[in-house]
Amino acid sequence: MLVAADAVLAAAPFPAAVTMEAIAEAAAVGKGTLFRAFGSRDGLLDALWTRQLDRLRDALAAEDSPLGASGSPRRRVAAFLDALLWCKLDNRHLLRAREAAAGLLASPNYLWMHATLAGLLRDAAPKASQMTIDYAAHALLAPLHIDLIDVLLAAGMNPQDISRAQTRHAKAMIADLRD
Amino acid sequence: MLVAADAVLAAAPFPAAVTMEAIAEAAAVGKGTLFRAFGSRDGLLDALWTRQLDRLRDALAAEDSPLGASGSPRRRVAAFLDALLWCKLDNRHLLRAREAAAGLLASPNYLWMHATLAGLLRDAAPKASQMTIDYAAHALLAPLHIDLIDVLLAAGMNPQDISRAQTRHAKAMIADLRD
DNA sequence: GATTTTCCGGACCATGAGTCCGAATGACTT
DNA sequence: AAGTCATTCGGACTCATGGTCCGGAAAATC
CATH class of the missing domain: 1.10.246 (Serum Albumin; Chain A, Domain 1)
Known part of the structure; x- marks a missing residue:
């Protein structure tokens, strides 16, 4: 379900315009099921975004990365911001799905x-x-x-x-x- | 019309929920007229925001303020940011009217x-x-x-x-x- | 295989942005 | 002043979409 949602958002030229109905169809599931699982459109987007951040959290926990506690504080700050930047770039479609203040x-x-x-x-x-x-x-x-x-x-x-x-x-x- | 819109947005506990219809009513005008004048909801909000910024632009042009060309560059940067901050604080209702990513x-x-x-x-x-x-x-x-x-x-x-x-x-x- | 319970899905509803055409207003002519 | 034309207005209407809900299917239990 999350995978299908991510795929359809990534494929859309204008993620903000993707409807819940379209996601439901892509996931081969009823609209009701989507809403029961995530509560709302925002809930779904949150779940997707959280899933991505979880990977980041794991990286943070890993000892070997520049994010690990081994580096100097300064490097860690830079590494953390960089990780966020790349995460956001990789998931632009997802973040742009919240119409909001586009442009x-x-x-x-x-x-x-x-x-x-x-x-x-x-x-x-x-x-x-x-x-x-x-x-x-x-x-x-x-x-x-x-x-x-x-x-x-x-x-x-x-x-x-x-x-x-x-x-x-x-x-x-x-x-x-x-x- | 702009005045009425500003008033109703300022009065609303939740500006994002104010409808164009409500603004039209407050302005004693038809919905069509609103849309003809501003094109869209965003157009109206833009116009309102621009109106506020115009006052700021005037202040910038004035010689006597700390914003004027007389101050040191450093002070002018700080003064400019401060002016923006206060402008935004004063018009919170207006900025929050764009539902977007509230919260x-x-x-x-x-x-x-x-x-x-x-x-x-x-x-x-x-x-x-x-x-x-x-x-x-x-x-x-x-x-x-x-x-x-x-x-x-x-x-x-x-x-x-x-x-x-x-x-x-x-x-x-x-x-x-x-x- | 009957009965209960849980879960699913798509028809349905509510809302609000944006459209549109008939009506009203006013300007201009004679 | 009356008639005619142009312009503008306004609110009924359309349409899209997030969210709800109930009838029924599937699964669990005996």
Whole structure:
């Protein structure tokens, strides 16, 4: 069932448009069965994503990988982020299946924010490469995602705290960009 | 029309559940008129969001604010991010109106990623405060959002580039956490 | 083989985005 | 002022899809 769902999502040119009915058919099963097993569309997607992360968790537990406790903390952080990156790349179809804000980052508004911030960063670090600056701008904007802000507020931070943390983040990024 | 839409979204306990019909009624206008004016639900939300950002753009243009060209680049970056933060806080209802991944950051999977990464960061910078580490972990995970990855790939970066940029980001964050 | 229980599946329902055409409004002409 | 034409409006309608539900099949038990 999970396998069939993964296959049909991977094959679809537009995973967000894949219906539960289509998945049920591909799995040679009734729609009711799908819903009984996963509760909802999101439940199914969650199950699929969790399955992928489980493999990652196993890798983390393995001693020999760069993720294992043997490496230096710094390397482990990088290795962990890399593992996540590859996992996400490999399962793009799955993550894109949640319609959500598809293309919101390509909207004029985000483009403007990014261009503006990148411009300011260029002023602050004239010698940094364009690609580095562009990435830094994205990395500074990403934590402003409303969902993350909600999480931070729910976790007990107040706007002042967030503002300070973000300023510090920016400072660290600029310091790095200046080499 | 925009004003009415903003009001009804702001008043709703769950903005994502506000229907176009409800907005039309609040604006004392037919549904057809709404759609003719904005094309779609997303179009309307875009228009609302753009309206807010326009105010920000004006502030940026003003000479006297910390955003103006008079400040140091570093201050301007911080001021810009802060302005965005407050803008987003003030318009939370509007941003949350795009149903999307509501609560995805509260899912066990994200919680695990965050906890794991925060743990690694703690190892790398034992003296940093918990709040700082938590924020850093969020800030490192946020750029892994699939939408951003897609944008980066579309912009010509390949996975290797992203990996390098992300590693550099992590390095900069850790360096900062260690003071 | 009869009876009970569990599980399955596809017909069915509810909802809400987006469409469309008839009606209303208003501008322009005589 | 009345008639005519163009433009815009609005709400009834369509359609797609997530989610429900019940009749019946399969399995377990005796």
